Amino acid sequence: MRRFAFTLAAAAALLSACAAAPQTEYYQLPDSAFHAPRQTLTVLNVVLAEPLNSSGLLYxxxxxxxNIAQKNLWAEPLQQALSSALANKLNRMGGAFQPQHLAAGKTATLTVYLDRFQGTFHGHTEISGYAQLSNGSIQSFQVQTPQQGDGYGAMLDSLNQGLDEVARQIAP
Structure with missing residues (x-):
């Protein structure tokens, strides 16, 4: 009888350990803390397609x-993080951009529309969309970047490299 009780207790402990919910993890884009240029001439706005507007990372x-991750989430709204990261990248190339969410009522003169910003089962990440200047000119982009390693951290590193290429393609 003792053996049965011990086996039952061990099985219950094992099942409760397996049933523990995975912890929620939060992720930031590596370059999403905005660094203001000396002079801001261009306000940058990023518009996201509906699936990208969620708080979960996409794969x-x-x-x-x-799939929209339920336990692997953006630490800040993706639209703001992407606006800041893209402004930083464009500024390092000689631009003078400021994200619209920090521009206090100014109208965007560069709007970037994103329909893909995700990892894929092919082992790379994808970023696609188009940029529209206030004069109406449009620059489309579609960037695939190899992912080095597994996991969401490696996916974000790859997406950050892809954003570098997007910035090169849309830089005025």
Whole structure:
């Protein structure tokens, strides 16, 4: 009888350990803390497609499905993080950009529309969309960057490299 009780207690302990919910983890883009240029001439706005507007990171699991992570979340709204990161990258190339969320009522003169910003089952990340200047000119982009390693941290490093390329393509 003791053996049965011990086995039952061990099984219950094992099952409760397996049932523990995974912890929520928060992620930041590596370059998302805005560093203001000496003079701001251009206000940058980023507009996200609906799936990107969630708080979870996106990962394409097969040719037809995109998974929005439930426990791996953005530490700040993705639209703001991308606006700051992209402004920083453009400023390092000689631009004078400020994210619209920090521009206190100024109208954007460069708007970047993103429809993809995600990891994929192919082992790379994808960023696609287009940039529109206030004069109406449009520059489309589609960037794929190899992901080095597994996990969301490696995915963010790859997405950050992809943003470097997007900045090169849309720089005025």
């Amino acid at each position: 394409q699991t097969d040719p037809h499905r995109v």
